[in-house]
Amino acid sequence: MIKTKTQKMVLVAMMMALTAACTWLTRIPGIVPNGYVNFGDTILMFTALVLGPVAGFAAGSFGSALADILLGFPGYAPITFFVKGLEGLVCGLIYKKTKQKYAIVATLSGGLLMVAGYFAAEYFYLGPAAAVADIFGNALQGVINAVLVVLLNRALRKPVKKFISP
Numbered sequence: 486m487i488k489t490k491t492q493k494m495v496l497v498a499m500m501m502a503l504t505a506a507c508t509w510l511t512r513i514p515g516i517v518p519n520g521y522v523n524f525g526d527t528i529l530m531f532t533a534l535v536l537g538p539v540a541g542f543a544a545g546s547f548g549s550a551l552a553d554i555l556l557g558f559p560g561y562a563p564i565t566f567f568v569k570g571l572e573g574l575v576c577g578l579i580y581k582k583t584k585q586k587y588a589i590v591a592t593l594s595g596g597l598l599m600v601a602g603y604f605a606a607e608y609f610y611l612g613p614a615a616a617v618a619d620i621f622g623n624a625l626q627g628v629i630n631a632v633l634v635v636l637l638n639r640a641l642r643k644p645v646k647k648f649i650s651p
Contacts (some may be wrong), residue, residue, distance in 0.1 A: 487517060487648070487649045488594070493536070493540075493649075495537075496536065497532070497536060497540045497543050497544065497591070498505075498553055499646050500528060500532040500540065500543075500544040500603075501543055501544050501547045501548040501549070501551070501649055502548065503523070503528050503544075503546025503548070504525045504528040504529045504532070504544045504545065504547075504552070505547075505548040505549070505551075505552040505555070507523070507524055507525045507527065507528045508523045508524075508525030508549055508552035508556075509523075509525075509552050509555060509556060511523050511524040511525070511628070512556065515621040516520075516621075516625065516626075517619050517622030517623060517626075518588055518615070518618045518619060518622070519607065519611060519615055519617070519618070520558065520561065520622075521556075521624065522622055522625060522626045522634060523552075524629075524631035524633065525548065525549055525552060525635065526545075526569075526572070526595075526596070526599065526626060526627070526631075526634075527567060527612070527630045527634050528548070528635045529541060529544040529545040529548060529549065529572065529573045529576075530573065530576045530591075530595055530596075530630060530631065530634040530639060531543025531634050531637055532544040532545075532591050532594070533545075533571065533573045533574070533576040533577030533580065533591075534588060534591065534592075534634065534638050535584075535638070535641075535642070535643075535645050535646075535649070536574065536577075536578065536649070537577050537579060537581065538573070538574045538575075538576075538577030538578045538586050539574070539577070540577070541562075541572075541574055541576055541577035542570045542571070542573045542577075543570075543573070544573055545569035545570045545571075545572050545573030545574070546565075546566045546567070546569055546570030546573070547566070547570075548569075549565045549566070549569035550563070550565045550566040550569070552565075553565045560610075564602075564603070564606040564610065567602070567637040568598075568599055568602030568603055568606065570597065571602060572598050572599045572602070573595065573638070575591075575595050575598050575651055576589070576591045576592055576594065576595030579591040579594050579595075580595040588634065588635045588638050588639075589617070589631065589632075589635050592631035592632075592634045592635060593627070593628070593631045594624075594629070595627075595631070596624075596627025596628060596630060596631045597627060599623060600613040600620060600623045600624050600627055601627075603616075603619060603623050604616045604620060604623070607619055622639040
């Protein structure tokens, strides 16, 4: 059981590392022309649902940006830090606001924010054509991860809550 701030901080750090590792290990190139599709969003959104919006932001921003750096996309790391961090934050806030009743709304909202964030960043960073080319792959990643998180949350919510509750 998590009883101290230090224990929660260690758990959040582990989720950041797991987000980076899952992003790295599950990357699927070729679907998004300027990057790759991955399942790291599953971990960051699950973190947001279980540990809250701030933890979701941390897992999304630090974990996903670290994966970009390690995978050879350092130019994307600042964009990813901001976009994936907001994805985790929004996902956690919506889930908390709906009193944990609408995980699919929270996760799809986070995924939609990810698509919009990358579109806006790529529009200015790479140009309109590149931004449009990545919409499908980013949307596919957002929807698949959102559904996976809902299933994971249903399966693990009670055992995880027993672990993290004081």
